[in-house]
Structure formats: C-alpha cells, structure tokens
Amino acid sequence: MTFTYRFTDSPVGQLKLIAKGACLAAVLWENDRPDRVLLGAMSEDQGSDILNRAEQQLAEYFAGTRNRFDLALDFHGTDFQKKVWQALLTIPFGQTRSYLEIAVQIGNPAAVRAVGAANGKNPISIVTPCHRVIGSSGALTGFAGGLAAKALLLNLEGWTPQPANRRVAASGSTQASLF
Known part of the structure; x- marks a missing residue:
C-alpha cells in the first residue's frame, strides 16, 4: 500500500x-x-x-477548540521509537515532560539520549505531541519544526514555563524536580 x-x-x-x-x-x-x-x-x-x-x-x-486528537495512527519506526512515541501520546494537553521522564516512563532511565533521538524522528508531529518534551531545566530544546513553532504550540496549549527546580506533576501538585 x-x-x-x-x-x-x-x-x-x-x-x-x-x-x-x-x-x-x-x-x-x-x-x-x-x-x-x-x-x-x-x-x-x-x-x-x-x-x-x-x-x-x-x-x-x-x-483553540480541540485539545485531543481522535485519529487512527500508523507509526513507522523501530520498536524503541514506537515505544517513545506511544509515551508522547500520554502527555496531557498543556503539560510537558523531560526526556528523562519519558525514559523512566518507558522503563529505560539510561536511554535519555535515545529518547531525544526518537523524539526527533517522530513522524506524526503535533498529533503525537513531541513539542511537549523539553529539557530538564525547563528550556525548550531541539524541534523539527523549529523552536519558534514549538513555543507557539506550547503557548497555544496554555503552557507556562516552570522554574528549573519546580515541576507540575500529573496530579496537579507541585514537586521538586529530580530531572
């Protein structure tokens, strides 16, 4: 096909x-x-x-009227890449995760660089929100669409940068970042 x-x-x-x-x-x-x-x-x-x-x-x-996509996806990549891309789909609208947080989520905390590489090869940009992955310091990092596009997407979602030593957990509580 x-x-x-x-x-x-x-x-x-x-x-x-x-x-x-x-x-x-x-x-x-x-x-x-x-x-x-x-x-x-x-x-x-x-x-x-x-x-x-x-x-x-x-x-x-x-x-600004949709915060979740409802589309059948067909990922083309390695098993590791697909695992990372599936993890990206779990990041809620308006929130971010670090590369280390994604590595931990997929059960391989030593694979931070590999997660970054897989994130960079994400074929289904925006829908599979690789723009929601940022550096552990809270800085915007590399993005296939460019950092201006990444900032626009995050701003569209209402994301506000957090101080480097504070992150908002999925539960909504604030915790010190270990990443």
Missing part, C-alpha cells in the same frame, strides 16, 4: 499530511529535513477520509 499526501496551511507553516490506508502516518513540517522521516512511495491525495479528518482536527486545534 502506498502513502497518500496533501498539504494544509497552519499557523506554524504549511504541513504535509500523509496517510497509509485509513491511518495517519505523518505530519511533516514545511522545511523538514528530507531524511528525518522515511516512508516510501507517495501519491497525491484524492479525498482520503483520514486526511480530511486530520486536516479538520488540526484546524480545530489551532483555533
């Missing part, structure tokens, strides 16, 4: 939406590195339902 694609405009530039069958396989950036996400042969979309739904849900997200 080949991949189909279409382009859509957004506040972070033109995005390339890619489907494989009834699943979303990628959301790529306007100036994405050609080798960042490798998928295979593609043809232009002729009205795919999943790409229609993805385009609509992204428009709602950027309009």
Whole structure:
C-alpha cells in the first residue's frame, strides 16, 4: 500500500499530511529535513477520509477548540521509537515532560539520549505531541519544526514555563524536580 499526501496551511507553516490506508502516518513540517522521516512511495491525495479528518482536527486545534486528537495512527519506526512515541501520546494537553521522564516512563532511565533521538524522528508531529518534551531545566530544546513553532504550540496549549527546580506533576501538585 502506498502513502497518500496533501498539504494544509497552519499557523506554524504549511504541513504535509500523509496517510497509509485509513491511518495517519505523518505530519511533516514545511522545511523538514528530507531524511528525518522515511516512508516510501507517495501519491497525491484524492479525498482520503483520514486526511480530511486530520486536516479538520488540526484546524480545530489551532483555533483553540480541540485539545485531543481522535485519529487512527500508523507509526513507522523501530520498536524503541514506537515505544517513545506511544509515551508522547500520554502527555496531557498543556503539560510537558523531560526526556528523562519519558525514559523512566518507558522503563529505560539510561536511554535519555535515545529518547531525544526518537523524539526527533517522530513522524506524526503535533498529533503525537513531541513539542511537549523539553529539557530538564525547563528550556525548550531541539524541534523539527523549529523552536519558534514549538513555543507557539506550547503557548497555544496554555503552557507556562516552570522554574528549573519546580515541576507540575500529573496530579496537579507541585514537586521538586529530580530531572
């Protein structure tokens, strides 16, 4: 099965939406590195339902009326990458996690750099919120769409930076950061 694609405009530039069958396989950036996400042969979309739904849900997200995506996803990567990308899907809207927190979540606390590399290869940007992963100091770190796009996405979600020694836990309580 080949991949189909279409382009859509957004506040972070033109995005390339890619489907494989009834699943979303990628959301790529306007100036994405050609080798960042490798998928295979593609043809232009002729009205795919999943790409229609993805385009609509992204428009709602950027309009501030959607905080969760409801799309079938088809990840293309290694087992480790898929594990990291599944962990990204658990980060709540408006919250962030550090690379170490993701490494701990997937059961491999020594894999911080590998988590960062997998995060950088996330094929389904925005929908799989790699923009919600930040440095342990609270600083915005590398992002395929650029740091300005990462800041825009986080601001759109109402995220406010926390002091380096304080983090908001998933329960909403504040705790000292060990990361």
